Amino acid sequence: MATVELKGVRKSYGTTRVIHGIDLEIADGELVVIVGPSGCGKSTLLRMVAGLEAITEGTIAIDGAVVNQREPKDRDIAMVFQNYALYPHMSVYDNMAYGLRNRGMAKDEIDRRVRAAAQTLELAALLDRKPRQLSGGQRQRVAMGRAIVREPKAFLFDEPLSNLDAKLRVQMRVEIKKLQRQLGVTSLYVTHDQVEAMTMADRLVVMNAGVAEQIGTPMELYARPASVFVAGFIGSPSMNFLPGRLAGGVVGLAGGTSIPVNGAAPSAAGEVTVGIRPEHVEPGAPGAPLKLKVELIERLGSESLIYGRLEGGGELTARIDGEREIATGATLALGVTTRHLHLFDRASGKRLN
């Protein structure tokens, strides 16, 4: 059990900067998810915590001790890899025991830990198998087991579910989360899947091009994204963005529609980007300002996704009750509640309200 602390962490390869200064504190027992598109530096950051990449600038501390110069094995962390990285020639038992043997632990203590972990992960019957005789989900569990038996200060997960099929991924997601809760081990989890990130995280770090765009709880990020990037990344289907002009507390959209906003400084004015989540539009609300010409409907049962074009230009996706009858080609009047409007500065992409 420990905290992990990153201070001004930077990484460059030669003159190319890939991580531009990350500050992050992970509390004891917390699960922090780093999410971002591929190439944003999230895996590099994790590997720096693990000690597999050198830190160019800044410090990383585990349990209060700066570990910049420590070898991975001396950092007391355990890592779960995307492709599991199990030793192909060793049995499940040996895979889990290998790290402990290298630390010179007593045989019966190793045996106790491995069997306990196997029990927790329902691997007890598979201890003599080789990794190639296991299914993807089972391999994933062995990789988890290898991390658990170490009883480390922190778990590091590098996209551990990406190689699984969709159904198994949802199931393992729950299992990992439960296990992490139960063991109470501080964890850092990297993924590119925002659903995985939202569902698992105690706190979320959204990374973009080597910068942490926003750090907060999943609901904070959903409700008040700090930038256009975070707004577009969190939530599925993603937020609609419309160009607009802010003046005197009212934002004017293309086609002459104007919507009152609150939260923005009354004096603020200028070119803005208006963000509206698909689930926050209300069909047929009184005084509905948006007129949507329906082009495509995806019926998911409980809800329907409406793709269409706004009068006055711009595309919009709306998510509405699945039982409402709507025909393709019809025009739909949509209202937006003011508190669900997101305003971003057009140039900088930063949040205004």
Added chain:
Amino acid sequence: MVENRPLSTLIAHAILWMGIAIVVFPVYLTFVASTHEPAEIVNGTMGFLPGGLPLQNYVDALFTGTKQIKSTPVLQMMGNSLVMALVIAIGKIAISIISAYAVVFFRFPFRMFFFWTIFVTLMLPVEVRIYPTYKIVSDLGMLNTYAGLTIPLIASATATLLFRQFFLTIPDELVEAAKIDGAGPMKFFRDVVLPLSRTNMAALFVILFIYGWNQYLWPLLVTTDASMDTIVYGIRRMIVTSDAQTDWHIVMATTMLAMLPPVFVVFAMQKLFVKGLVETEK
């Protein structure tokens, strides 16, 4: 493609049998000759059936060798060959697996330079560099020794390349997982790389053992003492060209004996050998 045409099957089989006959016939004839009286072979009355001495010639060959001109007993020559083939095969595997490990898993100055240096030696077979090599071996006083017979043949670019290609298929994550598990370079080599290379090593061992066993030119140069004769070169020494009669029955028995160890190695290692060439265990 599944075809069922009796005629083409028949033709295919006929061709295969012909091929087998062409390969097997000389071997069979050698075997037949090795069981006959020497006179029958020389007279040309030998025929195609095994003669009346099923074992005598082999016993003579193994323990005394040819008599017309005195040769080393075959058992001793086989011993020499075995030492040479084993040292070459094991030495080559040991040296090349270590150098490939260094080239693939470590970052050190001039890494690629060393790799290419190894690679370039592929273009210099033993025959091309035989004079300088001989000179060095002779200056070091290693003529007529096992060391002189084997050490110059141990370096192997081919095996190094083969191991390098295999090591490149080991995922980086495995190396990193081992690092986190506290395995240093030596431990990783012993606990992960060596067991994973098992089939590759077996395949190489078969090829290199036969390579070592069949060496002719090099033993011819560095050994002059008959007691150091290897069997492949020794057969040549048994054949007299001018003033005496060759003991053909003994030569033939020796030839049969010379073929046995490579055949044995191939049979013993066949399963691993095929596995090593076909699949990479991952």
